Amino acid sequence: MSAAVAGETYSVYGTRAADAAAAAIAARVGHETPVAAVVLGSGLGGLAEQIERTATIPFRDIPGFPAATVAGHAGALIVGRLDGRVVLALAGRFHMYEGHDVRLAAFPARVVHALGARTLIVSNAAGGVNRTFGSGDLMLIRDHINLTFRNPLAGRLEPGDVRFPDMSSPYDPELADVARTIAREQGTVLREGVYAALLGPAYETPAEVRMLATLGADAVGMSTVPEVIVARALGMRVLGISCITNLACGLANSPITHAEVLDATKHAAHRFASLVRGVVSRL
Ligand code: HPA
Secondary structure: OEEEEOOEEEEOOOHHHHHHHHHHHHHHHOOOOOOEEEEEOOOOHHHHHHOEEEEEEEHHHOOOOOOOOOOOOOOEEEEEEEOOEEEEEEEOOOOHHHOOOHHHHHHHHHHHHHOOOOEEEEEEEEEEOOOOOOOOOEEEEEEEEEOOOOOOOOOOOOOOOOOOOOOOOOOOHHHHHHHHHHHHHHOOOEEEEEEEEOOOOOOOOHHHHHHHHHHOOOEEEOOOHHHHHHHHHOOOEEEEEEEEEEEOOOOOOOOOOHHHHHHHHHHHHHHHHHHHHHHHHOO
16 A cells, blocks of 8 residues: 655655654653563553553554554554563554554554664564463564565565565564563473464364464464564564464364453463563663
């Protein structure tokens, strides 16, 4: 998608749009450089309650952000301090399964980068493909498989982007080590694995889940990958945490419901918040 400004075309969800969104946010909250931005997945918004808030900006007030989100997503950017350190938290995200463009799904990463964040912490609710995982487990995302077949970088090269970004280390090994250390200190079991992103919104079939296991996936979900791709193209460090909310289809005898997914995050939300808070304190 593109729009014309003074005879020039630019991407609606590109660098210039992100700069405009960041300017609007900075006009409300001032110019303090955040140590990190955290994308809060379905049901994991509790961390936002622990932030000493400077501002809560509804997505609809941010230029370029549409207002619509699904149940479990509050749809606001929270600016504030976590243990004294400035952070941004995105409560809610734009999913491709809602019909959103993949570039919009990734747009928040551009905006937080424009606000000065150089570390992106992404989280999500995911189905467990690895049979050793249980509902409520936290999984450190070591790598991902993009099965959405969409890429937010496709199209004109945005100013500041790398055309062919290296993806050999999408998730930062040092940040992963910090997360492992914090989890150990907190007595939290931290699983590790590969996150496969599918478009959704239908959950997977049992045959698809068998395929995902064959491909090397440990968890499956419908988000995260667009933001991570853009963050890497911009040179940000990324930490990813999945909350395993259910066994993926065919691995358990019950159908999957969104209510079950949200319920499982409730049990993990506290561990998740403590883990992220611990990581932020070491940045
Ligand atoms: N599949 C895809 N996305 C999900 C799942 C799942 O089983 N659980 C939570 N998000």
